[in-house]
Amino acid sequence: MSIKFYNTLSRKLEIFKPIEKKTVKIYSCGPTVYNYAHIGNFRSYIFNDLLRRFLLYEGYKVIQVMNITDVDDKTITGANQQKIPLKEYTDQYTKAFFEDMETLGIEKVEYYPKATDHIDDMIELIRKLEKKGYIYVSEGSVYFKISEFKDYGKLSNIDPKGMKDGVRIDADEYTKDNAKDFVLWKKAKEGEPSWETEYGKGRPGWHIECSAMSFKFLGETFDIHTGGVDLVFPHHENEIAQSEAANEKPFVRYWIHCAHLIVDGEKMSKSKGNYYTLRDLVKKGYSPLAIRYLLLSTHYRKQVNFTSEGLQAAQSAVNRIQNFYINVKEQKTENIVDHKFNQVLKKHTTAFNTALEDDLNISEALGHFFELMTDANKFMTDKKLTESDKRSLLEAIISFNTILNILDTREQDKLPAHLQELIEKREKARKSKDYKLSDELRDRLKEENIILEDTTEGVKWKVLK
Numbered sequence: 001m002s003i004k005f006y007n008t009l010s011r012k013l014e015i016f017k018p019i020e021k022k023t024v025k026i027y028s029c030g031p032t033v034y035n036y037a038h039i040g041n042f043r044s045y046i047f048n049d050l051l052r053r054f055l056l057y058e059g060y061k062v063i064q065v066m067n068i069t070d071v072d073d074k075t076i077t078g079a080n081q082q083k084i085p086l087k088e089y090t091d092q093y094t095k096a097f098f099e100d101m102e103t104l105g106i107e108k109v110e111y112y113p114k115a116t117d118h119i120d121d122m123i124e125l126i127r128k129l130e131k132k133g134y135i136y137v138s139e140g141s142v143y144f145k146i147s148e149f150k151d152y153g154k155l156s157n158i159d160p161k162g163m164k165d166g167v168r169i170d171a172d173e174y175t176k177d178n179a180k181d182f183v184l185w186k187k188a189k190e191g192e193p194s195w196e197t198e199y200g201k202g203r204p205g206w207h208i209e210c211s212a213m214s215f216k217f218l219g220e221t222f223d224i225h226t227g228g229v230d231l232v233f234p235h236h237e238n239e240i241a242q243s244e245a246a247n248e249k250p251f252v253r254y255w256i257h258c259a260h261l262i263v264d265g266e267k268m269s270k271s272k273g274n275y276y277t278l279r280d281l282v283k284k285g286y287s288p289l290a291i292r293y294l295l296l297s298t299h300y301r302k303q304v305n306f307t308s309e310g311l312q313a314a315q316s317a318v319n320r321i322q323n324f325y326i327n328v329k330e331q332k333t334e335n336i337v338d339h340k341f342n343q344v345l346k347k348h349t350t351a352f353n354t355a356l357e358d359d360l361n362i363s364e365a366l367g368h369f370f371e372l373m374t375d376a377n378k379f380m381t382d383k384k385l386t387e388s389d390k391r392s393l394l395e396a397i398i399s400f401n402t403i404l405n406i407l408d409t410r411e412q413d414k415l416p417a418h419l420q421e422l423i424e425k426r427e428k429a430r431k432s433k434d435y436k437l438s439d440e441l442r443d444r445l446k447e448e449n450i451i452l453e454d455t456t457e458g459v460k461w462k463v464l465k
């Protein structure tokens with residue numbers, strides 16, 4: 001079977017064929033580092049992670065770029081409010097972003113370019129657009145003239161006819177009703193960071209950075225561009241306009257967008273009190289693995305409804321898979337001639353792969369994984385699992401986990417440093433009779449499937465089964 005993705009540009013499922021046979025080039029819109037990322041943002045980054053891990057699983061080499069927007073309206077406002085330099089302001093949130101990505105087990109991509117490191121590339125692109133007659137200057141800022149680009153609106157399906165020529169917008173974010181000539185280079189304002197260039201002292205608009213940085217790392221035409229649906233307009237529409245106007249060739253072959261996340265059935269917003277960063281949830285004691293599973297397990301084109309019941313269900317799914325893995329590892333095998341398990345394993349593995357090849361249908365793939373567990377458990381109860389069955393089954397679990405990344409495959413005598421640290425902290429708290437903290441840390445470890453036993457020789461731990 002071939003891989004299919006839903007392409008926002010054609011509005012249909014398409015068979016996926018990369019430009020180069022075995023390499024896939026992906027550009028994913030990354031964070032604007034003006035605050036801690038919220039779980040809605042992580043829905044989109046986990047989707048990127050699923051896409052990436054799936055393509056690697058299928059044997060492709062992946063070259064992926066995720067930009068860090070460290071200069072735009074929001075970062076500048078934030079830095080000014082805190083009265084610190086822009087770089088100092090964005091550095092703290094860039095660092096937090098990478099920490100959060102690691103917490104959620106999201107694999108690093110090849111390149112994380114920062115907008116402020118690529119001002120020259122953006123100017124070069126503006127120069128190219130100027131030569132071809134797509135830009136004009138007004139009051140010291142440079143704008144893209146959308147009426148010159150005949151395909152404007154093809155991604156978001158808006159009709160630019162009837163828009164008045166020369167009506168401009170300076171904001172980075174706006175709605176479809178406001179489709180206007182957008183800003184490429186903004187004239188320097190008092191109190192804002194700026195760069196001295198041939199277009200005057202100023203700073204880039206938001207949209208130009210993604211076009212400029214994607215050419216630099218992936219070339220003028222590449223395979224996949226991803227982002228949340230909220231980026232289709234204006235951000236991605238404007239990226240297409242700039243890129244295709246400048247290079248006179250298609251920009252991206254497959255546009256893949258993931259749906260929003262809602263909390264308890266409602267749009268997440270600070271005023272409703274249902275706005276969570278990843279840090280808020282971890283502080284509340286939710287396990288990162290459960291959060292990852294919850295964000296991962298809904299098909300990317302469906303809205304995720306984030307609820308505490310959902311998190312609990314995600315935690316039990318993760319535990320079930322973990323326990324299954326441990327049981328298989330410890331299973332005594334039988335010396336019998338029975339080739340049936342191989343067929344069962346093959347059936348479920350093929351179904352798992354086929355589901356993912358069908359536009360990354362992860363919920364169906366997980367369903368097949370659970371069916372495999374039920375069937376394998378039966379073989380184990382009936383004492384019909386041979387040594388070679390066991391090896392193939394463990395291989396299958398580990399290979400599924402290269403996509404899911406929810407399994408703890410650590411050996412019993414080694415724990416990652418942060419868990420070891422928690423155990424030591426808890427030991428200290430217990431010795432100093434701070435039972436409240438000691439209990440809290442014990443619960444925190446339990447969330448990570450680590451059970452503590454206080455023995456006369458000190459504390460011992462085991463992985464929960």
Ligand SMILES: [Zn+2]
Nearest residue numbers: 029030210235
């Ligand atoms: Zn972007």
